[in-house]
Amino acid sequence: MGAGLLVPLVLPVASWPVARWLAPRLSPRAATRLLTFLALVFAAGSSGAxxxxxxxxxxLVPVVAELGHFTPATFTTGMPIPVAIVCCALLIAAALSAVHACHRHWRWYRRVHAELDEHSREGGVVVLPGAEPVAFAIAGRGGRIAVSTGMLAALEPGERAALLQHERAHLRLRHPSYAAVGVLAAALNPLVRPLTAAARFAMERWADEAAASCVGDRRVVATAVAKAALADRGHGSYALAAGGGPVPQRVRALLDAPVSPPRPRVVLTWLAVAVVLGCCGWSAGAGAQAAISLHADIEAAQLASCVSGSVVAQRPHREAAVRAASQDRRECAER
Incomplete structure (x- = not known):
């Protein structure tokens, strides 16, 4: 069982190179879904392990064994107690981290919506006064887009349309939900943060492509993205902003004309997808097998304890019967 528990803990690190190589070679939509799924499964698998x-x-602790109706002597497959203490400490730390991340996300969510309620809303967009360039999208209340007057003044009319289409794409494609799953996975297991960061970049690329499709001019979207890179980051890492992520890579992807990759690269890409999905299944299967094995071992220990308890309970009766038979034989001999 010990070796099986190491698999869910090690595979997130082993999946980094393949997943990071794979992300830019998939479509932004496929990369977002795949990386978010991998991060969630790896985080859940490590927590389960x-x-x-x-x-x-x-x-193996007598008090815990008594609660499970068996004795430590009959439970022969337990792990060393120091290792169990380390696992318990890491599990508690992961749980506290997840609770803290959810609490911070909720507080940020309420605070931003409270700030947006204080400003006017024009055409579904909340206009924030101020010269600082700000633009982001936030889920809830039907989805809200916030843009500052400074950002609007810095963009040309066509670039404003591209910026708004980018933010609308975030809401329409449910990117805040993907981002929330990534935050939870990274809180449970910090080792999956490279996967969640790559997924967040894929979300921005997905929104860029959606905006380019709506506007019809990839260069205009690239210019809007480059200017929006000056957007304020004071709203926290949870906000999906047009200037987020590695902006030069996004601009280069928009300026390059989309081309169909050669067939060997397509085959290699799908082979890499199969590898990371196989690692994901291996992690989940190893954790499940360890849990099943532990359950079977506990049942065996309970059965052994039950049998041992029955023998001990019957021993006084057998001893009394032997004494009674000996007494009867002595009385017969005296007669």
Missing amino acids: LAVGAFAGLS
Whole structure:
């Protein structure tokens, strides 16, 4: 069981090179979904492995074993208690980190919506007064887009349309939900942060392509993205802004004409997809197998304890019967 528990803990690191190589070679939509899914499964798998390891070791403690209706002597497959303590500490840290991340996200969400309520809304867009260039999208209340007057003044009319289409694409394609899943996964397991960062970049590329499709001019969208890179980051890392992510890469992707990749590259890309999905399935399967094995071991320990308890309980009766038979034989001999 020990080796099986290491697989969900090690695979997130092993998947970095393949996933990072794969992300720019997939369509932004496929990359967003794949990387978010991988991050979530790897984070859940590592948390499950820590839970199994902690319980397998702590089951050797008499108090814990008594709660499970077995004895430590009959539970022979437990992990060393120091290792279980480390697993338990990491599991508690992951749980506290997830709770803290959810709390921070909720507080940020409420604070930003409270600020947006204080400003006017024109055509579904909240216009923020101020010279500082700001533009972002936030989910909730039907989805809201905020743009500052400074940002609007810095853009040409066509660039403003491209910027708004970019932010609308974030809401229409449910990117805040993907981003929230990434925040939770990274809180549970910091080792998946490279995957969530790559997924966030893929979301921006997805919104760029959607805006280019609506506007019909990729150069205008690239110019709007470049100017929006000056956008304020004071709204926190949760906001999906047109200037987010590695802007030079996004601009270069918009300026380059879309071309169909050669067939060998397509085959290699889908082979890499199969590899990362296989790693994902391996992680989930190893964690599930460890949990099943632990459950079977506990049931065996409970059965062994039950049998041992029955033998001990019957021993006084057998001893009394032997004494009674000996007494009867002595009385017969005396007669």
